Amino acid sequence: MSSIEPFNRLVKLVARAFYDDITTKGDNQPKSGRSDNRGIAVVVLDALTRRQWVREEDLAKDLKLHSKQLRRTLRFLEEEKLVARDHRKETAKGAKIYSAAVAATADGQPFAKEGEEKIKLHTHSYCSLDYAQIYDVVRYRIHRMRKKLKDELECKNTVQEYICPNCQRRYNALDALRLVSLEDDSFHCENCNGELVAESDKLAAQEGGDGDDNARRRRREKLKDLLQKLEVQLKPLMEQINRVKDLDVPEFGTLQAWEARASAAGRAANGDSSSNDPNKSSQGYGGTPMPFLGDTKVEVAFSGAEGKQVDVKSETDSTPQKVLPPWMIKQGMNLTKEQRGEVKQESKMDGSSATGGLSDDKKSTVEDDKASLQDEYIRAYYAALLKKQQELDEAAKNQQESSNTPISDGLSGASSNRQVGMKSKREEVEGDDDVDWEEAPVAGTTSESFKVHDLNVEAEASAEDEDDIDWEEG
Amino acid sequence: MFFHIVLERNMQLHPRHFGRNLREHIISKLMKDVEGTCSGRHGFVVAITSVENIGKGLIRDGTGFVTFPVKYQCVVFRPFKGEILEAVVSMVNKMGFFAEAGPVQIFVSNHLIPDDMEFQSGDMPNYTTSDGSVKIQKDSEVRLKIIGTRVDATEIFCIGTIKDDFLGVINDPTTI
Numbered sequence A: 001m002s003s004i005e006p007f008n009r010l011v012k013l014v015a016r017a018f019y020d021d022i023t024t025k026g027d028n029q030p031k032s033g034r035s036d037n038r039g040i041a042v043v044v045l046d047a048l049t050r051r052q053w054v055r056e057e058d059l060a061k062d063l064k065l066h067s068k069q070l071r072r073t074l075r076f077l078e079e080e081k082l083v084a085r086d087h088r089k090e091t092a093k094g095a096k097i098y099s100a101a102v103a104a105t106a107d108g109q110p111f112a113k114e115g116e117e118k119i120k121l122h123t124h125s126y127c128s129l130d131y132a133q134i135y136d137v138v139r140y141r142i143h144r145m146r147k148k149l150k151d152e153l154e155c156k157n158t159v160q161e162y163i164c165p166n167c168q169r170r171y172n173a174l175d176a177l178r179l180v181s182l183e184d185d186s187f188h189c190e191n192c193n194g195e196l197v198a199e200s201d202k203l204a205a206q207e208g209g210d211g212d213d214n215a216r217r218r219r220r221e222k223l224k225d226l227l228q229k230l231e232v233q234l235k236p237l238m239e240q241i242n243r244v245k246d247l248d249v250p251e252f253g254t255l256q257a258w259e260a261r262a263s264a265a266g267r268a269a270n271g272d273s274s275s276n277d278p279n280k281s282s283q284g285y286g287g288t289p290m291p292f293l294g295d296t297k298v299e300v301a302f303s304g305a306e307g308k309q310v311d312v313k314s315e316t317d318s319t320p321q322k323v324l325p326p327w328m329i330k331q332g333m334n335l336t337k338e339q340r341g342e343v344k345q346e347s348k349m350d351g352s353s354a355t356g357g358l359s360d361d362k363k364s365t366v367e368d369d370k371a372s373l374q375d376e377y378i379r380a381y382y383a384a385l386l387k388k389q390q391e392l393d394e395a396a397k398n399q400q401e402s403s404n405t406p407i408s409d410g411l412s413g414a415s416s417n418r419q420v421g422m423k424s425k426r427e428e429v430e431g432d433d434d435v436d437w438e439e440a441p442v443a444g445t446t447s448e449s450f451k452v453h454d455l456n457v458e459a460e461a462s463a464e465d466e467d468d469i470d471w472e473e474g
Numbered sequence B: 001m002f003f004h005i006v007l008e009r010n011m012q013l014h015p016r017h018f019g020r021n022l023r024e025h026i027i028s029k030l031m032k033d034v035e036g037t038c039s040g041r042h043g044f045v046v047a048i049t050s051v052e053n054i055g056k057g058l059i060r061d062g063t064g065f066v067t068f069p070v071k072y073q074c075v076v077f078r079p080f081k082g083e084i085l086e087a088v089v090s091m092v093n094k095m096g097f098f099a100e101a102g103p104v105q106i107f108v109s110n111h112l113i114p115d116d117m118e119f120q121s122g123d124m125p126n127y128t129t130s131d132g133s134v135k136i137q138k139d140s141e142v143r144l145k146i147i148g149t150r151v152d153a154t155e156i157f158c159i160g161t162i163k164d165d166f167l168g169v170i171n172d173p174t175t176i
Helices: A004-018 A040-049 A056-063 A065-081 A090-106 A131-154 A175-180 A203-205 A212-233 A235-244 A256-270 A307-323 A326-342 A348-356 A360-413 A420-426 A435-445 A448-472 B022-034
Strands: A083-090 A123-127 A161-163 A171-172 A197-199 B002-013 B043-054 B066-077 B084-093 B096-101 B104-109 B117-119 B126-129 B142-153 B156-161 B170-171
Touching: A004 A040, A004 A131, A004 A235, A040 A056, A040 A065, A040 A123, A056 A065, A056 A123, A065 A123, A065 B096, A065 B170, A083 A175, A090 A256, A123 A256, A131 A212, A131 A235, A161 A175, A171 A175, A175 B096, A175 B156, A203 A256, A212 A235, A326 B170, A360 B096, B002 B022, B022 B066, B104 B142
Parallel strands: B104 B156
Antiparallel strands: A083 A123, A161 A171, A161 A197, B002 B066, B043 B066, B084 B096, B084 B142, B096 B104, B117 B126, B142 B156, B142 B170
């Protein structure tokens, strides 16, 4: 889950870019004053970046929203494929499992709420962000935006439409064969035999093109302008998408899977297994057994582990070695002998392939040595890395300070260009975040110092986020 | 695009054809019935290349007609979106021009004709560049790209564009 922070940033950028003027009100209600809830999608998405699976009632309480309003927003976000939701009927006990899971992920404290034992089913809804899908959806959305503009710009792949001025009936070029008339060389309406006029493209139609040539040129300019604006305004978002591209997506799984995992983790941390065993309370889900009883996750211990784990691993390593046919072992030994002359400690493969000759015991000690060696190396490497990072940070800060004022001036000068990050003023929950979001596009313009500075910012943001959670729950 | 595929059809044959030449009769009737038709699924049937097999006939009650299931190989032509075709212009008007590539009719509307070509009316309506070097009129050969198809059960109609690289007139009839 270490890669979650860039994804959260992506979600925040997306929220501000595409969903900051979404209102979930019906059309019949007046949109003024207090009832104006634009930007609510941004608030909800931001809140979800700080949670995993969350019960919607709890989220509503945290955000101080009416649960109906929240549900409407969430339904919209679900339709937009940003949010995964799950509904289930459960007793108070079933809800307790979830609460325990939350407690486990939050701070490892055992949850001590007394649920009534009445068997009464309530439908509870849960929601979480679906990062993998968000990534795809956003890329697709941007691709469609670009393609549409480019197609219109080049008049490519557009099917010409024709409209009858008399009866407003519409045709397109695929109907052309039926529309062509014998007496003159224009198209005629099937209905009223009126002469059809070509409908110029939608954007031109809005402004009511006068001269045919003139209108076309003006439309081209407008489109080009639009495309350029799109590129500029979505630049921070695109950068974030590119950065996220090679990271593995944080995956919460389905609600059940997540709960099982979280509570298992919590139990492992606390050492208490009695209170909320999913086995015992599984009838709370309406009789369906939990699919994730045994945690099948395979833990791979890397070289930082203790000698004990290495021991176990060496044993498991050596077992398949024994099954190998003799001719294969021979070849392996030959190979290692050659290599041993040159490189003493290359990788575990060397050691394990040599086990045909070595005893288990000996091998584990060898690996142990190797592990400690690697450990030391890694520690030294990180120390060097940290040092370098700090140096870079300071350099970046200096640069930022020196270059901050002229850039921000330029930004305010060109404020007619709506920046993606600029809209965050509307937030109610966390005013602190404003700082990052306003800074992000500025940093984006100086692309050289962007990365370093950005890392810095994100670290701060995550710290604040944790603060936020504490404050809300306390 | 052309395909060589196997199709099947039930042929109804009048009893008077029954005799030594039954097979020939079935095949000639098949050719007459099928060649040149269009189905939305397979496209235009251009030619039958061979008959794979003629099944057992079934006598229809009451009429004496016999139905034979016939399997035959044929060449079909099916236009696709994005395909490049060469076509002969059949009609030019101010909305664009119609062209034919074999059995397929293609319409190129005037906004998919390059911007530098202007419509010239007259007894031989045409589209001409400002310097007069390129002219599209009836019987010109053009290379075009299909950008949309309408496929009905029994007909296929396409719209094309010549507003792209390497598209346009490939052979002007007046210069021959």
